[in-house]
Amino acid sequence: MSQKPEITTLGELRAAGYTHRTLREEMRENLLAALAEGRSPWPGMHGFEQTVIPQLERAIIAGHDVVLLGERGQGKTRLLRTLVGLLDEWVPAVGGSELHEDPFDPITDATRERLAAEGETLPIVWLHRSERYVEKLSTPDTSVADMIGDVDPMRVAEGRRLGDPETIHYGLVPRANRGIVALNELPDLAERIQVALLNVMEERDVQVRGYVLRLPLDVMVAASANPEDYTNRGRIITPLKDRFGAEIRTHYPLEIADEIAVTRQEAELAAAVPDVLLEILARFTRNLRDSAAVNQASGVSARFAIAAAETVAAAALHRATVRDDEAVARPVDLETAIDVLGGKVEFESGEEGRELEILEHLLRTATAETVREHFRNLDLGPLVEAFDGSQTVTTGDKVTATEFLESLPELSAPEMYDEIAERLGAHSPGGRAGAIELALEGLFLVRRLSKESGAGETVYG
Incomplete structure (x- = not known):
């Protein structure tokens, strides 16, 4: 691991020449750089070199969300975890932001107000790539609050309005902003939870108890699932399947x-x-x-x-x-x-x-x-x-x-x-x-x- 940068304020970050990139631009550029150098970004993945890996690389270059379909023990989870290697080792974020907001691209009103008030002294923290990968084992008891968020009654009790975005306790997906959300065994998620992911993957906004928060989340959703003819616990609903840009079949080693x-x-x-x-x-x-x-x-x-x-x-x-x-x-x-x-x-x-x-x-x-x-x-x-x-x-x-x-x-x-x-x-x-x-x-x-x-x-x- 390289040493964490010592920049601590927005002014220092601007002087250092930092430029904003979306998550998909970051992953695409890092993948292309690795391929140009002849370096494999997929350590430990055996038997996928001529089949699965090229499909996944094309999906990342295209900026797609990805679902891996395959029987148990085919390396789906390991492959998802290797995606972390395509992220920058360190990226700056606004200090105190729950959503890891980019200092040059804030997405909440609260951070914009801080930026206007504090200017070049806005504190900066650094996120390691390992902090930008979130993995969730999909289970039938997973709730919308777990994935998306819910109204925090304690914040309401403090006197905030019910419609105030500050009353929202964000779930796993918003907190993964500027990172990768990996959902293992996606069909095991209840259909109403899958529905909650539709807006996140397409419109990139968040809906909590009837409130629509226009948060242009910058996340990549990568999921794994067993083929539909194997699992009888659930299924991926058709609208959600349609949101994934790439559906990639894995397999057992051929050699x-x-x-x-x-x-x-x-x-x-x-x-x-x-x-x-x-x-x-x-x-x-x-x-x-x-x-x-x-x-x-x-x-x-x-x-x-x-x-x-x-x-x-x-x-x-x-x-x-x-x-x-x-x-x-x-x-x-x-x-x-x-x-x-x-x-x-x-x-x-x-x-x-x-x-x-x-x-x-x-x-x-x-x-x-x-x-x-x-x-x-x-x-x-x-x-x-x-x-x-x-x-x-x-x-x-x-x-x-x-x-x-x-x-x-x-x-x-x-x-x-x-x-x-x-x-x-x-x-x-x-x-x-x-x-x-x-x-x-x-x-x-x-x-x-x-x-x-x-x-x-x-x-x-």
């Missing part, structure tokens, strides 16, 4: 690499989780999204993969603590995610009782896809031959990496273990054990090895 990047970025991992395990979780999540057994109208959130990665990391740390092992996740830890995350997926009604079976099948499928991707053209025949009918290898949530590696059979081509580890970039004992464990699981999935599981142990033979 595996983007799915992995989102998980790596958002997950708070208690232990090391190799990229190959995140890839399996990413493919697992995508398989759920393609499965006919899963209710696709509700979506499978990116939070599923994030929570799965965190669970896998927790299992690795648990084993490391109990057995004095290296805190590195291995394929055997993937099963722990299934145990606790089934409730994050909404299955079709006809699949009742088969949820665990479906999850296990899709995880196996994701594992097989990952094995094919990384071990393609690698002959694992010597590893299969080492299992002569009596040889077995045991792994599990209580088996350390060292114990697993020491139990591996000798191979006719001993360098194979090194090649398996190298394929996955595994160098530590924990990573090396995970790589070889994944190879054994791959051989089981193509029915070249057998596997028996139970009591926290898995035996390959």
